[in-house]
Amino acid sequence: MFRTTVKTLLALTALALAGGEAQAQWKPTQDVKIMIGFAPGGGGDTLTRIVASALEPHLGKRVIVENNAGANGFIAAEAVSKARPDGHTAVFATMSMLTVAPYLPGNTLPIDIHKALMPVGVLADIPMIMVTYQNAPFNTVPELIARAKANRGKMSFASGGVGSIGHVAGEYINLAVGTDILHVPYRGGAPAMVDLMAGRVDLQIGPMPDFVGAIAEKKLKPLALASAEPVALYPGLPFLKDSVPGFVAQNWFGLMTPAGTPAETIKGWNDALAKVLADADVRKRLADNGFIPMKGEVGEMVALIKDGQARWPKVIQDAKIKVE
Amino acid sequence: MAGLIRKPKDFFAGLLFLGLALGTVHVAQDYAMGTARRMGPGYFPTLLAWMLAGMALILIVRSLFGLRDGIDRFALKPLLLVTAGAVAFALLLRPAGLVVALVTLVLIGAAGSSESRPLPSLLLALGLAAGSVLVFVVGLGQPFPVIGFWFAG
Amino acid sequence: MDLFANLALGLSAAVTPENLLYCFIGCLLGTLVGVLPGIGPAATIAMLLPATFTLGPAPALIMMAGIYYGAQYGGSTTAILVNLPGEAASVVTTIDGYQMARQGRGGVALATAAIGSFFAGTVATLVLALAAPLLASVSLSFGAPEYFALMVLGLIGSVVLARGSLIKALAMILVGLLIGLVGTDVNSGVRRFAFDFSELAGGVSLVAVAMGLFGLGEIILNLQNQARGISAVFARITSLMPSRADLRAMTAPILRGTALGSVLGILPGGGALLSAFAAYSFEKKIARDPSAFGKGAIQGVAAPEAANNAGAQTSFIPLLTLGIPSNVIMALMAGAMLIQGIQPGPGVMKSNPSLFFGLIVSMWIGNLMLLVLNLPLVGLWVRLVQVPYRFLYPAIMVFCAIGVFTINGNTFDIYLMALFGVLGYVFAKLDCEPAPLLLGMILGPLMEEYFRRSLLLSRGDPMIFVQQPISAALLGLTAVAIVVVASPSLRRRRDTALQE
DSSP states (O other), X not given: OHXXXXXXXXXXXXXXXXXXXXXXXXXXXXXXXXXXXXXXXXXXXXXXXXXXXXXXXXXXXXXXXXXXXXXXXXXXXXXXXXXXXXXXXEEEEEHHHHHTGGGSTTOOOSSOHHHHEEEEEEEEEXXXXXXXXXXXXXXXXXXXXXXXXXXXXXXXXXXXXXXXXXXXXXXXXXXXXXXXOEEEXXXXXXXXXXXXXTTSSOEEEEEHHHHHHHHHTTSEEEEEEOSSSOOSSSTTOOBGGGTSTXXXXXXXXXXXXXXXXXXXXXXXXHHHHHHHHXXXXXXXXXXXXXXXXXXXXXXXXXXXXXXXXXXXHHHHHHTTOOOO | OTTTOSOHHHHHHHHHHHHHHHHHHHHHTTSOOBOSSSBOTTHHHHHHHHHHHHHHHXXXXXXTSSSOOOOOOOOHXXXXXXXXXXXXXXXXHHHHOHHHHHHXXXXXXXXXXXXXXXHHHHHXXXXXXXXXXXIIIIITOOOOOSSOTTTOO | OHHHHHXXXXXXXXXXXXXXXXXXXXXXXXXXXXXXXXXXXXXXXXHHTGGGGTSOHHHHHHHHHHHHHHHXXXXXXXXXXXXXXXXXXXXXXXXXXXXXXXIIIHHHHHHHHHHHHHHHHHHHHHHHHHHHHHHHHHHHTXXXXXXXXXXXXXXXXHGXXXXXOHHHHHHHHXXXXXHHTOEEOTTTOOEESOTTOGGGGGOOOHHXXXXXXXXXXXXXXXXXXXXXXXXXXXXOOOOSSOOHHHHHHHHHHHHHHHHXXXXXXXXXXXXXXXXXXXXXXXXXXXXXXXXXXXXXOTHHHHHHHHHHHHHHHHTTHIIIIISOOSSHHHHHHHHHHHHTTOOOSTXXXXXXXXXXXXXXXXXXHHHHHHHHHHHHHHHHHXXXXXXXXXXXXXXXXXXXXXXXXXXXXXXXXXXXXXXXXXXXXXXXXXXXXXXXXXXXXXXXXXHHHXXXXXXXHTTXXXXXXXXXXXXXXXXXXHHHHHHHHHHHHHHHHHHHHHHO
């Protein structure tokens, strides 16, 4: 009888432990949907799809990626903010959506992204570099700054649009070193490159993968790294922060869920994302597309958001960037 | 008054264009104009709107002269039903799912023809719905809600 | 000669069983996708992008290229048969192609489109092989002022698209320009005319407008006519294949269209789209009997189709030589190349010649496959359309509705389509043509963007347009075009005035 009691006790303990673990480890009970507010085929879309398909074995359910393009990602953000906060719906969020767009005066957004959604984790980072045309009369950032100061009102930089990271980064530089390089907005990075290669504009700051081909063919030359980490492809490339005090521009991409999602659910996502982003095959595919994998962990995302919020709104204000 | 308008097609086209042009000018007032050298967002639309208003006025004036023509009656039944079919599809797609939305679209739309009969239309609706699910959802993997959230768990 | 060596290399790369298979799959998928409105080649390529991880670079690129120009062929099919442009460039084909179909000459129109496209594809492929690097430098010399001048020229030239009243056509272009301006302004970031609809921040969906104006509007019109016993929608088929006279009539337009398309396709940023409109307008202007255009003139199908396909092939040039994508699809191809570890750009030609020339040769093979695929199918397609209209048009409605939804995944676009369906009917009753509106929609935001950017770069100096040689030349051509366009209509107005 005593043995039976011990056995029962052991069995009950085991059950209790197992049951307890199951409660702490959130898993979805139905298919999961990740919405992305950008058109299929873009960098963000590729990233999301790579992560989504790798998530399926860890979450145990299908992970469907749904495009709902428009308003620079905000249409999807708005749609997801109305979903149930049970961890089955997430939305792709960019650094720009969280730390630039809400602080652009005159910019009308459908939701207050910081109130309607909550961060889950950052998936990846894309290194940003500053490039210029091959025959530009300067080869380093200090030379560029000197030339800009000597030729006030004559130089210009291209960006992928008003309020884009290339735009605010450029204005930050203007403010920090006292230049007046004119901002010329384009519809996305690609059209800007044509004018840059032809020398009609002098500079561009943008995601590294966009420029790699042109650099290899000696149509563009890289000047400096906007990010904080060196990149394998251009080992000697100096950092922008060496010449422009305090300058760091990270272009990162993450996931968010509707506000009110319980902490264990977020933790469940974090655990799954951590495994996915540590997987060698996923890392290789991300690297092939120019992404640097991050940790997929909520604390990291919160820190990055705070960093961006401390930095970009001030630039917007000081440079008087506004949506007229 | 009606006798004065010899070309109602031109007249009403002109009215339509004029309305659109004036509406545009009104809305564009909220946008910064800037100068011709540094155009603001409101400049180009306003410029175009005034050009359109000019065309509209020419049309309206022109409609008072020359050979008469007429607009034949609007066929309200097909107009309303085809439009309603599309709108119904949009309304029902997420709540009721692709199948229900398509069937509704076809049934309403088919009613717009004087030659359709209920049973063949229903068969057509079911066939098209099934075919579409096969091609678009199964075949191409498009993210359609096949069964909408009214019916889902 | 170097060319033959390269082509031989390309041939050996392209004619492997694997590459031929993927070429075929691409062309088939492309045709299917082109026929289905809404789902464009871009979305399809995007969907297949992950699958290309496992394929090698050659089969992946060959397949995607096949999808791209296959969609051109498919898009013409629906444009001709049911007035639905499969993609924006097919709008021009609807003008005469659909009329030919209604007259029972749909088969001829389809065959014309296929033949014209094949010829254009062949020539453009040669151009690609021979002159890619040369042409790349041309595309680089087009900056904002040059593009603006080109757009203006295109707009004035396409006033000629109008069948009827010139004033109404101008008005429709203006309406299109205004609709095109809805959305976020590139130069200031302001969201214009969006009335709190976030969905409009990216502009009014071109597909929604096209499906509404050309698809639903036409359906309502046909139903109206049917109810009044006016005419059957489609006349009986008279012939499936072009007659010798037809072949003679289409030869010169195809040549001219090919030339125009090859040149304009090189320009990233709106070149290829313009080529179909430009080809049509040019044909109409130099035709012996311009009044036949708009009523089923075979030249009105041959030239734009050739221009279309030539433009599609040469739009690869900026990508393969400069690493710059001309449009979304090229951006996807660039993405696919990156996944495979290949840097798109001129280096590809030197570092990976078998890939480069293999791709080029397989484009030609793809065009051949498409010709072989499409010509026999002409009979099938045409018979499909002979289905009683009460079954056909709900099917068209289904394709329109689904197609529009798949663009952005929101139902707002469907409401837009419904609105434009009503407008399409109203316009038809008022004798206003939809094609100029669509052209205006495409060109409007581009024109403004290029104009403002030109002034931004020149720091407010308007002389930039005449200081740059290419821009000045194009503007000069525009002035000539205005005179050319205005003169016959002045004569016409005098004639009608005399009649009264």
